[in-house]
Amino acid sequence: MTAAALTSPDAPARTVSTVRADAAGELLGLLPADGALSWVRHGEGLVGWGEAARLEVSGPTALADAARWWAEYTADLDVDDEIGLPGSGPVLFASIAFDPTAGTSVFVVPEVVVGRRDGVGWVTATGAIDPRAVAAVDLPDEGPALRLRYADGALDPATWCAAVADAVQRITAGDLAKVVLARDLLVSADAPLDPRRLLRRLADRFPDCWTFSVDGLLGATPELLLRRTGRELSARVLAGTAPRGAGAEDERLAAGLIGSAKDRAEHELAVDSLVRALEPYCTRLTAPAEPELLTLANVRHLASDVVGTQRRSGSRGRAGLLELVGAVHPTAAVCGTPTPDAAALIAELEGMDRGRYAGPVGWLDARGDGEFGLALRCAELTGSNGARLFAGCGIVAGSDPVAELAETQSKFAAFQAALEG
Numbered sequence: 456m457t458a459a460a461l462t463s464p465d466a467p468a469r470t471v472s473t474v475r476a477d478a479a480g481e482l483l484g485l486l487p488a489d490g491a492l493s494w495v496r497h498g499e500g501l502v503g504w505g506e507a508a509r510l511e512v513s514g515p516t517a518l519a520d521a522a523r524w525w526a527e528y529t530a531d532l533d534v535d536d537e538i539g540l541p542g543s544g545p546v547l548f549a550s551i552a553f554d555p556t557a558g559t560s561v562f563v564v565p566e567v568v569v570g571r572r573d574g575v576g577w578v579t580a581t582g583a584i585d586p587r588a589v590a591a592v593d594l595p596d597e598g599p600a601l602r603l604r605y606a607d608g609a610l611d612p613a614t615w616c617a618a619v620a621d622a623v624q625r626i627t628a629g630d631l632a633k634v635v636l637a638r639d640l641l642v643s644a645d646a647p648l649d650p651r652r653l654l655r656r657l658a659d660r661f662p663d664c665w666t667f668s669v670d671g672l673l674g675a676t677p678e679l680l681l682r683r684t685g686r687e688l689s690a691r692v693l694a695g696t697a698p699r700g701a702g703a704e705d706e707r708l709a710a711g712l713i714g715s716a717k718d719r720a721e722h723e724l725a726v727d728s729l730v731r732a733l734e735p736y737c738t739r740l741t742a743p744a745e746p747e748l749l750t751l752a753n754v755r756h757l758a759s760d761v762v763g764t765q766r767r768s769g770s771r772g773r774a775g776l777l778e779l780v781g782a783v784h785p786t787a788a789v790c791g792t793p794t795p796d797a798a799a800l801i802a803e804l805e806g807m808d809r810g811r812y813a814g815p816v817g818w819l820d821a822r823g824d825g826e827f828g829l830a831l832r833c834a835e836l837t838g839s840n841g842a843r844l845f846a847g848c849g850i851v852a853g854s855d856p857v858a859e860l861a862e863t864q865s866k867f868a869a870f871q872a873a874l875e876g
């Protein structure tokens with residue numbers, strides 16, 4: 456493992472207890488101000504805090520190293536789990552770099568995890584912490600709205616549009632079929648940003664998205680890269696976006712999206728990339744013939760839910776969730792087609808380091824069950840008062856740079872609304 460740093464307490468707590476706790480309260484309302492970990496949708500999922508262990512890793516074997524580290528860590532634990540559901544017992548939160556070979560991926564084992572699934576609630580605590588003593592935390596009063604100052608990130612809008620135009624030319628010339636180009640937006644506030652408030656606002660506004668937080672990367676993603684429950688695998692692939700409008704205009708935009716040959720081509724490439732990567736691991740894998748519309752507060756997407764069953768035997772049958780995530784990432788929803796050409800064009804044109812934006816984010820447990828989304832509609836907190844927001848768009852032959860810029864603005868609006876309250 457290159458550039459790896461493993462930290463864990465001098466005497467790691469080796470006892471992990473999960474107890475039933477249906478009345479623990481709203482998951483995001485339990486989080487402390489520091490070290491908030493979350494993966495919540497429709498009020499269910501997992502939140503965590505504290506660090507029983509942590510791994511930061513990068514390099515060509517980053518995900519394999521992390522999988523080995525987690526297997527060794529959990530093999531040593533004394534677990535008492537009265538729930539036995541995906542997400543109960545020991546849990547690892549993860550935020551993986553867009554390019555795990557070059558960027559740093561972060562893995563955190565929380566000291567406390569509170570979970571809810573199909574109405575069943577639980578608390579998992581490590582070491583001497585009493586799982587029955589976990590209680591909701593009162594958020595301090597809101598105070599006045601933050602004053603926010605925005606600044607261009609790596610590229611100003613005109614330069615980014617020129618990069619999109621360049622990408623369209625390369626696609627038209629036949630160099631590649633699709634590339635996803637992203638941009639960043641910097642924000643500084645006149646007072647500290649409270650991640651708990653941001654997470655609650657994101658969850659309120661985007662209940663159909665997964666509200667995530669790992670090591671200062673926060674967002675509400677509509678895209679599920681991969682879920683594993685036993686041998687059952689599922690994913691929600693998104694690509695192809697239209698803005699929302701008012702009244703009849705909104706319906707016109709929805710009809711335009713579902714009927715758009717350009718967006719459907721962009722979507723098909725994303726679905727194909729996932730299916731091609733996952734197929735060798737599956738005995739059965741199905742993707743819908745037609746995408747559906749996913750309607751969010753700020754945008755609408757073309758969406759396809761893909762489901763499969765992992766093989767029972769052979770090396771691919773034994774593959775753990777991190778191996779599967781490594782096999783499917785990056786799909787053409789965040790990189791492009793063919794993948795190596797798109798990745799090279801991103802490096803050439805974007806002019807920024809994506810860090811963990813557009814990388815897999817989520818959790819896994821000691822059984823190998825877990826959920827990973829793509830870290831989209833998100834921001835990385837920078838210091839106490841700042842954040843770096845990210846948004847990207849799939850570029851294909853028919854893409855118009857100005858429309859793509861507007862799409863990034865609609866996507867930034869998800870996090871901006873959480874900042875603005």
Ligand SMILES: C=C(O[C@H]1C=CC=C(C(=O)O)[C@@H]1O)C(=O)O
Nearest residue numbers: 693694695696788846847848849
């Ligand atoms: C790369 C992003 O979105 C991807 C996911 C959904 C729709 C997309 C699109 O229509 O371009 C992108 O492929 C982003 O939000 O930063």
